[in-house]
Amino acid sequence: MATLTLENVAQTYNPGEDPDRWALKPLELTLESGRTYALVGPSGCGKTTLLNILSGLVTPSHGRVTFDGVDVTSTPTRLRNIAQVFQFPVIYRSMTVRDNLAFPLECRGWPRSRIEERVRAVAEALGLADGLDVPASRLSADEKQLISLGRGLVRDDVAAVLMDEPLTVIDPQLKLSLRRKIRQLSDEFAPTVIYVTHDQYEAMTFAQELLVMSEGRLIQRGTPEQLFESPSSTFVGWFVGSPSMNFLRGTLERGAARVGEHLIDLAWSPPVPHGSEVTVGIRPEYIRIVDGGSHPGDASETSVHGRLVAVQDHGESRVCEIQVREQQVAVKVRREVHVPKVGSFVDLGLPRSKCLPYVEGRLATCGD
Amino acid sequence: MSRWPRRAQYLLLIVWAVFTAMPFLWAITTSFKDVNAVQGHVTYVPWLEFEPTLEAWRQIFGGAGGVNLVGPFVNSLIITVCASAIAIVLGALAAYGLSRFRYRIGPAKNKDIVFFFVSQRIMPPVVLVIPFFFLLQMPGLLDTRLGLIIVTVALLLPIAVWVMVDFFDNIPREIDEMAMLEGCTPMQAFLRAIVPNSAPGLTVAAMFCAVFGWNDFFFAFRLTFTQVQTLPQAVVALNSSIPPWWTLSAAALFGIIPLLVLAVLVERYLSKGNLAGAVR
Ligand SMILES: Nc1ncnc2c1ncn2[C@@H]1O[C@H](COP(=O)(O)OP(=O)(O)OP(=O)(O)O)[C@@H](O)[C@H]1O
């Protein structure tokens, strides 16, 4: 277990490249010992690069990496004591399952008895105990990845466990139970865990804290709740959540946002002059479809008029797409809520406290 | 597909099979003939068409009036095995480096360096043999097995490097990265994680080396004189004004035995499944 810090770390794979195009832009980051982090972001945003810098497989072109305050920037990978699990299984086909799991421990020169004990514990946790003497080449893709995971979790003295989309190749049905097993195994020795994933649901259920990256920058870090309730930028609002946050472009007018004929009340008034551009961000979960008969909204809600253009059935919920002027608004409603016919006009209730003001793509500070 | 193209394919294959098998049949029957049987009509069936004799085989193993090929055979074997082994070890190390690390020699990058290796084989042997001659002459290695081994290593290395670079490039980097994460130095990662998983690649490279090494005539011919003779040299030396087809046939058959054994040994490594995805 260790606290990992990156001090002004940046990475470019092509020396002399324009800093705007670096794979990783200068970054300050502290990852607390024993916490579980999920790293999310679109493909190519630098997630693997960040992990490789932590594990030492890549030496950053700028900045310092420290573990528990000790500078490890130029320490080779093998001396950093980090475990990593890759997207695709990394196993040795010529060895049995047991030897594959024992390999990391043998490399570290552990005593036989301790190796045996640890291999058994991990194999049991991952449900591999019965096939320990099977040659690894005979396993299915899923099982191979299980062994990879096992190899990543077998050392209980590591500074950190890095996982780079470890469940991508795993059958969706198995993912849930596997995530639980990973949690269980890692909770035993509480390493610092960094878990890269494309799947935000996976990220939210697995990690205590999320790090959202985009184009080589860390955009926001926070608990799942923080990312959901107050995305620091329109990018995070768009990237986190399913469907994405709604963004309605408008102009500031008397502390509210003017969108066509509507004047949408904001959670707070952004510190920009009257008439400047402001974008209203609101999660689809917080918008209410006001039924013809039901009570109209009160003062805490802005009423917006639009036409229902499509409904997607997600099983437990439905997502309605509503055309408000020339902009689209998604509304997520629970299954039992009545949804009007496609094509009809509906009124939406936008709770004031959930309408966040964004200026130039960033969440505006409180202006008062 | 209708049946005719398929039948045509079979027909072609049969013709081809006969075409490739004929020289062997011819050599086998000829090696059991004597002068008279060879000079008569073309005959194939022993006892019916000609009287088989072991004379040719006796001659190549030192019988009266013949040349003993066992010595040259042993020479060839030693040179080929040693040179292949050295070429594989050096070649694998070089190939691993070229596959995993970035090098720069002036403007040359990894790809250029690999091409530089291969280009050694593009050059006509005549061009290479003169410098080799002088290089061996100085330390007195002309006409020795050691000298020939050194030259053969130089000739086989490009093949080994070329085959192995390609092979290592197809082994995912994560394999070595994982080994390093687990506490290996780059060299240990190579030895403990890569080599054990490279049997197919190493086998293919070894086979190429063995075949090229075994069949070398030109360099042995130019760089040895009386002390050391390799099998191809000895076989050519059997020739006289009247080609002794029977002993030549026996010698040729004798000469391909090691390659046949090798082919049988490595055959199982050469199946597609073993070559692709050696690791995952
Ligand atoms: N070894 C390398 N050499 C050159 N460029 C690289 C190298 N590795 C990554 N890059 C570049 O750096 C950028 C970030 O890559 P990285 O692999 O870190 O992204 P990622 O977030 O892990 O993407 P993904 O989700 O697809 O795995 C990409 O533009 C990529 O092309």
Ligand SMILES: [Mg+2]
């Ligand atoms: Mg990646």
